[in-house]
Amino acid sequence: MNVNVETLIKQLGKPYQEIYNKGLINYKTKPYGSVSDNTARLDMKHEGIYLAFVNDLEKKMKEVTLTLEDESKSDWLFPNPMPFGLEPVMTQPWVRARFWVADDLC
Numbered sequence: 001m002n003v004n005v006e007t008l009i010k011q012l013g014k015p016y017q018e019i020y021n022k023g024l025i026n027y028k029t030k031p032y033g034s035v036s037d038n039t040a041r042l043d044m045k046h047e048g049i050y051l052a053f054v055n056d057l058e059k060k061m062k063e064v065t066l067t068l069e070d071e072s073k074s075d076w077l078f079p080n081p082m083p084f085g086l087e088p089v090m091t092q093p094w095v096r097a098r099f100w101v102a103d104d105l106c
Contacts, residue, residue: 005064040055048070048079
């Protein structure tokens with residue numbers, strides 16, 4: 001199932017249940033963290049998405065990590081539409097043309 005990653009990222013700071021109710025998280029498993037952990041985690045491996053939440057009753061989302069390249073899999077491609085105008089394959093020239101500021105190296 002595809003995940004709208006851009007919309008999911010825009011949910012940062014919102015509670016897990018609100019995000020789940022919008023249908024942006026397609027896992028029945030809830031985020032989990034032990035009592036001593038500050039972070040509750042939900043690893044959506046098949047979607048290439050890792051979510052971290054504040055480990056309290058409300059569980060506000062605080063981090064979204066995307067796996068764009070999986071070194072353990074030679075044929076891995078991010079399985080969802082790319083957010084914010086990114087591309088599934090981003091060559092060094094492509095990245096430099098869009099994000100590189102040469103003055104940063106001086």
